[in-house]
Amino acid sequence: MGLREDLERYREVGEAKREDLADFIQYGDLGQSLPDEINIPIKIVDLPEFAYDRRDKGGIGQGEPDVGDPVGEPQPQPGDGDEEGDPGDESGDHDYYEMDPEEFAEELDDELGLDLEPKGKEVIEEKEGDFTDMTRTGPDSTLDFERMFKEGLKRKLAMDFDPDFLEEVLKIDGWGPDRTFSWARENAINVSKHWLEEAYRRIPDDERTTYDSIEEVEESVTRRSTAQKIKEEGITHVPFRKEDERYRYPEIIEEREKNVVVVNIRDVSGSMREKKRELVERTFTPLDWYLTGKYDNAEFVYIAHDAEAWEVERDEFFGIRSGGGTKISSAYELAAAILDERYPWSDWNRYVFAAGDSENSRNDTSENVIPLMDEIPANLHAYVETQPDGKAINATHAEEVDDHFGESNEVAVSYVNSPEDVTDAIYEILSTEAES
Template identity: 65%
Template sequence: MGLTEDRERFREVGEKRREDLAEFISHGDLGGSDPDRVRIPVKIVDLPEFKYDRREAGGVGQGESGQPQPGQPVEPKSDGDEEGDPGEEGGEHEYYEMDPEEFARELDEELGLDLEPKGKRVVEEMEGDYTDTARAGPRGTLDVDEFFKRGLKRHLATDFDEDYVREGLHVAGADVDDVFAWARNQGIPVSRAWIADAAATAADEHGEPVEALDRWVSFDALDEDIDREPATHRIRREGLDSVPFRREDERFRHPEVIEKRERNVVVVNVRDVSGSMRETKRELVERVFTPMDWYLTGKYDAAEFRYVVHDAEAWEVDRGEFFGIQSGGGTRISSAYELVAEILEEYPYSEWNRYVFAAGDSENAGSDTTESVMPLMESIDANLHAYVETQPGGAAPNARHADEVEEALGNTGNIAVARVSEPGDVTDAIYEILSTEAEGDGAATAGEAASGLTDGGERR
């Protein structure tokens, strides 16, 4: 193996040994990435290299100024670089870069997710194969096969064994009306006019009335001796001279219209910025929301993100402010959902997949959760509503929001509640949220499920 191949092998080993994705999400530096590029630190593997022994002139083992003399002081050599200030250059850091599509595939594999986005907005209509038909169209698109089949079907439906019907005219005492009634009872599609013509023809051929040609004492006697021949058997034996066609049999071929739908999504991220949301809680929110933004960006053709923060009031911010901002106010979570409802008016549910992800420490004012937040969640159509409780060390006594939402709406199929008390809980929370959407594909809205109109799926 040459040096080039050896170097490449070590590079592959280095990439394979990059930090585990779950470890990166829970403990890695998420700030080194941006929405379109995920940078994961690579565990460095030293590459082999040659080192040459460049000995100074003057002989082996001699000092810089020749052979030292007894009693000559030896000056210690500096630990720093020979030139410049010590430690000026930082160490080399390598990263494995993923685009959001690769990140989504890796996370699917890591967590066992199976989210298949739905196409919503029609972005293009294309003509497919000529598989549709209509009653009108250019003559050149006449579907000849369909035209023939419809005419043949009508012919078979109206054809009957004429000789069999004529025998009915030879039943003793039967007139044209009797024969017509007998034929209709037999399911024979013959008209009275045809029977009357057949009776007249039979009389003319023999020069005497039909009644004089009686061969059967009754219609039952006729049926016992003569079997009616199906039209299909006769056609196979004799063939067809012609098939009667009508204009209503015509069908014209049209191309199938194929709608190309864009798999698009809008994600509204909501965060509590009240005084109780200290730095550790904010970091946990970032560790949950950031990977989910990457994941949904990679899953959908087009993704838009909106960011809402709230204390007792709510306002919209950009992504840069979302994870760092903090206020000193109280908490009223319903203010955020009121703003979310306004924002989502720009994204009709018939055209957009919609996600609402909220996070906080589950502290809320009074009865705001039951009286305001849950009715708003039920009224906002979304693929998924999720609430992430961030309480380092476990839930506080007055942190009831997550529990109340889960108790009332936890079985609706499109609502997920996750709890994160430390970084190690992050991937479990992401799985809880995204697997709820995967399992609840096509599930009812929270309001429909809560009112019993449909059954929601269970979360794992």
């Protein structure tokens, strides 16, 4: 195996050492990634290299250590010491595996067992599909001859009869055309009375009393079905009619753009300390990546709130902390106004994700937030409670929302008390929307 193959093998080993997606979401440095490029750490595998031993061992032909160019760096020797620190106390270097949101969404689907099918909203194009629809008029080139032939053949099978057998029936003593016609109708033989009269005229008088009964005819004469006649003689005529004509035309397919707007709401009041903010970021950031990967066009709105709400940029969203109180309904009021103005429900899929420590102003959840959640049309509303240090007595918002909406497929409530809970929360949110 050559050096090139060795290098490639080591790269593959490094790729295999890419951090697990769930571990990356729970514990990784999400800040190294961009909205459209997720960077997942890879442990670098040191490649083998030649090293020059600078110790003088003596011997014939031993040159000075500084003669020639060294290959690789000299390796530390026992007793050399390490002024930078003790051996083994430094973490390994990392490279990054770059993943776009589409690949991230696909891998997260596989890892968590998700099955979210994005919904198309705005019609952007109508195009012709397969020629599967039928009309009674059209150009000759689109005439469905196969269908027309089948219709004609069915008619032939239904209308055809065995003329030789009927001629023998006409020879029953006392029957003639009238009695034969009645018998034919009773036996679903589609023969006209005119045909029978013409055939009877051709029969000599002395042959019109050949048989005494129909049973005698059936015993004496072999009767052929239409299918048997076609098999033996082929088809000389298929009775086509105008009403059999059908012309194929293409099915019209509407191409719908899969647009999504995600409204991220975060409590930035004084109680939302660093650990709580980090859990919000660990939950919301992968959700943003996932939905970006699933939809053709994804836009994001970030709303921060204490007792009042205001729109912020993403870079500010996870770091803001105020000293004010909390009124969650202020964020939903602002979200409703933004959605109505910029993202009409007829054109956009909507997700409204909120997070906080479940502390809220007295009665605000029941009197204001829940009615607003009912009034804002969305694919999914979700609330994420973050309580890493234990729950406060007045932190009841998540429970009130959960109790009100119960098993609704349009509202998800999840509880994140540590990084280990993050992937469960993401699954709870996305699987709820998938079910709806």
